[in-house]
Structure formats: structure tokens, C-alpha cells
Amino acid sequence: MSFQNLLIDYKERIQYITINRESKLNALNIATLAELHTALTEAFTNAGVGGIIITGAGTKAFVAGADISEFASFNTEQGRELARDGHKSVFNLIAEGPKPVIAAINGFALGGGLELAMACHIRVAAEHARLGLPEVTLGLIPGYGGTQRLTQLIGRGKALEMILSADMVTAADAFQSGLVNHVVAAEQLLAKAEEILNKILLRAPLAIASAITAINASLKNDQNGFEIEINEFGKCFGTDDLKEGVAAFLEKRKPIFTGK
Incomplete structure (x- = not known):
């Protein structure tokens, strides 16, 4: 199947899903979320795929948030449904998927982008990556599991500070807090993700x-x-x-x- 906002590549038993909206810093719009649902569902049911690596096009951003223009005028119920649909169709789909999913964070992972990375089972970040949940600067809170998964990963106190301040953290700080598993030079990012996944693929x-x-x-x-x-x-x-x-x-x- 062809996609407008994703690139799908295969390397032996690894399926790459690259969010391909580089001019928009790979922001997640509704169409991209729908394509992610389709791509992930197909990957989880494809016997030839053992695991998945998700990354972003270019070197600036993994995913720099959601496409705010699409939901700026939503009312309370529409906002609730936006979050609920995203949880079910993409974020929980990844977290509860039967195959390992690794986020290769190649730049900014902000808002929905960091939530996407946190839904993955393992996170590898390039040294220049910056991570954050800046939703409160828009009068929002994270809506795709960010309040829950960040707390699970780094603890309540650090999660509160990060979300309430809306500050970004460096890849090194993210590693120190347990938010990411590994930090490597940008040119080694995909190789490190593959190394981890290939080791997992040797197991049952x-x-x-x-x-x-x-x-x-x-x-x-x-x-x-x-x-x-x-x-x-x-x-x-x-x-x-x-x-x-x-x-x-x-x-x-x-x-x-x-x-x-």
C-alpha cells in the first residue's frame, strides 16, 4: 500500500516506518495518524516482519508535535474523541503490539511526537535530539498518553516538572532520567536501533x-x-x-x- 505521509522500507525482518513530512517537522496530522494505524496493523500481522523502527524524515525532527491547526476550533467532546481515537488507533496499538517497536529519535520529539516515542517499547536518541511536552503553553495537556507514560518512565516529580514547565530536555538528560534507553551520535542512530532489534529478533x-x-x-x-x-x-x-x-x-x- 502507498502512503502520502509515510515511507515504508524493509531491511530483512525489520520494517522501517518513516514519518515523511519534513517541511512540517513531521508533525502528526489526522491523515498521518490514520496512515500510522494502517502501517502498524499491517506490520503486526505480516509474518515476514519481526520488529519495527519508527523515525522521522530529515535530521531536525522525529516528530515536532501535532498539527495544531486541525483541532484549534474543537469543542470539549471533539477534543475528548480526538484523544480517545488516537489512543486506540496508534499509541496503545504500539504499546500493546505483539512485536517490538523502537523509536529512533533523530531530532525534536515534542508533544505528540514524544508521546509517540514513549508508546514504543524502546527509545534510542541522537545526541542533538530535544524532547518535551509543551502542551500547557497552548492551554492544553498531553492527550495521547503523555501524562501517564512519562510518569511511568521517569517518576511523578520529574514528570510534573517537565509537563508543568513545558521545558525541553536534552538527549543526555533524557537518558539520565530513563526517558530514553540509549543516546548515540546522529550518524549511528539507525545502526544502534537495528543492533538492538536484531538481537531481539534472535529470540522466540x-x-x-x-x-x-x-x-x-x-x-x-x-x-x-x-x-x-x-x-x-x-x-x-x-x-x-x-x-x-x-x-x-x-x-x-x-x-x-x-x-x-
Whole structure:
């Protein structure tokens, strides 16, 4: 499928999704969110894709926020639906997806852009990247999970300061606080993201999906994370991959997982 606002590329089992609105600093408009939903859904169901790297076109921005002009005149209910639809169709879709998604933050990650990065399972940032949630300068708050995921990643006090002040932080500060996993030189960004993802792709795909489910459950008040872990652990025993993993361990060889 062709997209107007995304570039889709494949590198063996890795699917790249590049937000391609460089002249707009890759801002997320409604059309781009719809395309992201389609691209992610297809990637999660494509047996040939093991994991996804999301990045932005150019060197200035990963995603420098949402397209404010599209919702400036919304009323209360329209604003609520905008946030709810985004949560379901893109941000939660990524966070709860069965395949690992890495954000390669190649520049500004602001507002909805930082929320997109935080929805990903792992974040790698270029040294020059700047991250922030400046919504309160517009009379808004983050609406795509920013208040929740930032707090989960860096703690309540730091999240409050970052959101209430609307200040940007450097990539180095983001690493120090736990907001990003790695910081590298810009020219090494995609290689580092690939290195991490290729290591994950050596592991059992169904076990990876179960691990994501169990870890996510630890953040949900309406779920017993320990019970979810027990159930996901049990499910692994019904897979061919567990048999292969155990056999490879006993035979002192590398396993060949099939995702079955």
C-alpha cells in the first residue's frame, strides 16, 4: 500500500516506518495518524516482519508535535474523541503490539511526537535530539498518553516538572532520567536501533509477545500482573519454539525459532 505521509522500507525482518513530512517537522496530522494505524496493523500481522523502527524524515525532527491547526476550533467532546481515537488507533496499538517497536529519535520529539516515542517499547536518541511536552503553553495537556507514560518512565516529580514547565530536555538528560534507553551520535542512530532489534529478533517471537503483554500488565490497575505473567508463561509451553529452545540448550547449539 502507498502512503502520502509515510515511507515504508524493509531491511530483512525489520520494517522501517518513516514519518515523511519534513517541511512540517513531521508533525502528526489526522491523515498521518490514520496512515500510522494502517502501517502498524499491517506490520503486526505480516509474518515476514519481526520488529519495527519508527523515525522521522530529515535530521531536525522525529516528530515536532501535532498539527495544531486541525483541532484549534474543537469543542470539549471533539477534543475528548480526538484523544480517545488516537489512543486506540496508534499509541496503545504500539504499546500493546505483539512485536517490538523502537523509536529512533533523530531530532525534536515534542508533544505528540514524544508521546509517540514513549508508546514504543524502546527509545534510542541522537545526541542533538530535544524532547518535551509543551502542551500547557497552548492551554492544553498531553492527550495521547503523555501524562501517564512519562510518569511511568521517569517518576511523578520529574514528570510534573517537565509537563508543568513545558521545558525541553536534552538527549543526555533524557537518558539520565530513563526517558530514553540509549543516546548515540546522529550518524549511528539507525545502526544502534537495528543492533538492538536484531538481537531481539534472535529470540522466540511468541515469547517476546508474551513478555510485552506481561510487562504491560504491571502498569494496569485493573489487571493482576502476576496472574497475567503466569498465564503467558503457561502459554509458552504450548509452542514449538519452547521445544526448540530447550533442545538447542541441551544440544549446545543456537536455536532456530519459527514463531509457532
